[in-house]
Amino acid sequence: MTKYSIGVDLGGTNLRIAAVDERGNLVEKTTLGTRVALGRDHVVNDMCEAIQQLAEKHKGSGELLGIGIGVPGIIDMETGMVRESPNLPDWTDYPVRTEIERRLGTRVILENDANSAAFGEKWLGVANDVDDMAMLTLGTGVGGGLVLGGRIWHGMAGMAGEFGHTTVEPEGALCGCGNRGCLEAYASATAVVRMAREAMASGAAPGLTRAANSGIEFNAKAVYNLANEGDEDARKIFGCVGRVLGIVLSDMVNALNLPMYVIGGGVSSAWEAFAPEMFEELRQRSMVYAATSPEASHGKGASGKVGSMGTRKTIVTRALLGSDAGLYGAARLPQANGS
């Protein structure tokens, strides 16, 4: 009899539930809209019904190991309360774990959604052969997750991994968290659109202005399409995304010396537009990266200096699982819990 678990990715827009077996094979996936406007009780009811249906359906064919749920926001791991959730505003201080467990009559594991995504990429994605990795998820905001020794690093209260709120411009743009100049204020989908609107407001971005007035939704994807077509103003915006990512990755490489850093989330589709600047910053700003980058052995290494660090390379790469990373990571939580 196969063993499987149920993972949930609770987003501000979509609520996705999947049954995944121990080998990472998808058994079944359900996607619902997250009815945020109806309030948290409705959302939790929808989620619990879908979980129960899935569990009922696969009852005969496998053993259910448990349920893992990725939630956007800061989670208190001890109490199972949501502490801050910009996308689920009425969930603050809501005892979400208790509410779900009461409805389902079984224990569940809560996790921050960006931590779940990192865990998913570590299990089945680009990081599946390393034990230590960090991930940045560039979406509406910028989430972060850190996996050390094969386990999510939670810190003392489950709040670790908030790389999206690293300061990159001390006097820069105001971030939703209250700080100025966070990575999130320059590398999220929201930030891409804001920077595009700032460029338009300056009156000197004809391509962006045309796109904004075209009647088609003006979002980060639209800015990326323009950048792809060679529009200079759009390209500059992704140059900025790459620059701030490079600064934060340099900090991370210097601080943690991990073998792999993964970039995921919707904005990572614009990899070609931001990666050159990102790697340029990494090479210039991080001596650890300079000594361990994949090209180091061909560059500095020839001189016998810091490049000759052997085979231990620092890899900065795109995520592999796309929007499924968080879902798979959540499903992995009850499986990996005992390890």
Next chain:
Amino acid sequence: MTKYSIGVDLGGTNLRIAAVDERGNLVEKTTLGTRVALGRDHVVNDMCEAIQQLAEKHKGSGELLGIGIGVPGIIDMETGMVRESPNLPDWTDYPVRTEIERRLGTRVILENDANSAAFGEKWLGVANDVDDMAMLTLGTGVGGGLVLGGRIWHGMAGMAGEFGHTTVEPEGALCGCGNRGCLEAYASATAVVRMAREAMASGAAPGLTRAANSGIEFNAKAVYNLANEGDEDARKIFGCVGRVLGIVLSDMVNALNLPMYVIGGGVSSAWEAFAPEMFEELRQRSMVYAATSPEASHGKGASGKVGSMGTRKTIVTRALLGSDAGLYGAARLPQANGS
């Protein structure tokens, strides 16, 4: 029979060797000048002679568990080579571990000096009741060390913990590492003197100028003394030190969510002069700190919001062991190695 180990703190100026028992009691300490100018072989000979004398002397009274050596610079943990050492310029790519082991006829453990300092504070200092902590050592440069689960976090090649090279001003002052705007370029003793000279060059820092021309050595301590006497220009410099420390600590708190962050090194004597700005930045920039700072339960906590995180507080504090932290940490290495 007591068990003891020998720790070495190899600095650019002083070479300190101590025998320390398992409980952290100092058995004996020797301080020599580091004869850097005579070359690395001389320094290693001096070190090995002092180690042997100490071992010989205490042969009858205890069992020697091993030898730990803190070295300034980037160390390749696998090969025991020094990769980069600004204070020991001719040591680059020197197989220091092999050379020492050959002379002593026994194994030794090499460690980065800032990692040793963090380990020392974790063992016998201010962090002795936490398992996870990070330390910044503000000296000639800014060193960093990270202890997770009671062990030094090395990353994949022993290069982790370089918090001193976190970018705080992307277009800021050039750092010795090649990057612009590193913490080290604003919070080291070297940076304090540089900022003082910059203030003097602007022609509007009479107190600093008087001190610089007084005939007494003009160093970070002299600038601190002026700040202490109320000199506005000197106070501004330490305000800057506090500001950049607050930025980097905010990043660290958000990323790692540790219970304790320790500030040591010579410049930490100026705690009163930089701490107010440092804590101000922390409160403003880090939502995790705002939710977990010691005063959070009196502030936000009263509203039942993020402050009510229970007893898990984030402590940012001065180091306790002064210049002995690295020496004790090095001595602990062979004791803790088997744990």
